[in-house]
Amino acid sequence: MNKVLVEIFLPAADQSYDVYIPLESQMSEVLTLVSTLLTDLSNGNFKAMGSEVLCDAETGIIFNINMPVAELGIKNGSKLMLI
Template identity: 80%
Template sequence: MNKVLVEIFLPAANQSFDVYIPLESRMSEVLVLVSSLLSDLSDGKYKATQDAVLCDAETGIIFNINMTVFELGIKNGSKLMLI
């Protein structure tokens, strides 16, 4: 499985985390995995919910959850934000 290393900023915890995400997965799947993971890593500062969204940290554009990571052009070093 091909993966990319991205930095995900979590405003609720004011922290960034480096996470590997699979290129072939749809963003909807990645969102569930990442929000659960960061909920654990943030020591309770962030609680995973159904309303969470992943967006580009630099532009603020929300990613289409029906597209794959590859289709969205996410690559090694991309900066994302989980809100």
Template identity: 80%
Template sequence: MNKVLVEIFLPAANRSFDVYLPLESKMSEVLVLVSTLLSDLSDGKYKAMGNPVLCDTSSGIIFNINMAVAELGIQNGSKLMLI
């Protein structure tokens, strides 16, 4: 399987969303897709603009945008936060 199912918390909307992330894609590509998707799903509470940041919810570690999802250790059930 080349995708993982993660939970992304969006503080701007105070909601979490389940999203599939492609393991081979770089985080920079994933950020563009995820921020656009969550902008649509949040009913305008989050606007996809600027430089979004995706981090690990429990540790607060910000993911390196130059690495692939698989290289970052993201796996099924990972809990992330989009700021």
């Protein structure tokens, strides 16, 4: 499985987390996995509700959840934000 290491900023916890995400997965699957993971890692500062979005942390552009990660231009070192 091809994976990339990204940094995900979580404003609710004012923390960033390094996370490996699979390139071949749909962004909708990755969003579910990341939301669950950061719920656990944030020590109660964030709770996944199902309405979260992942966006590019630098531009604010929201990623299309219907596309594979590989087609979204996400690569090692990309900075994302979960809101």
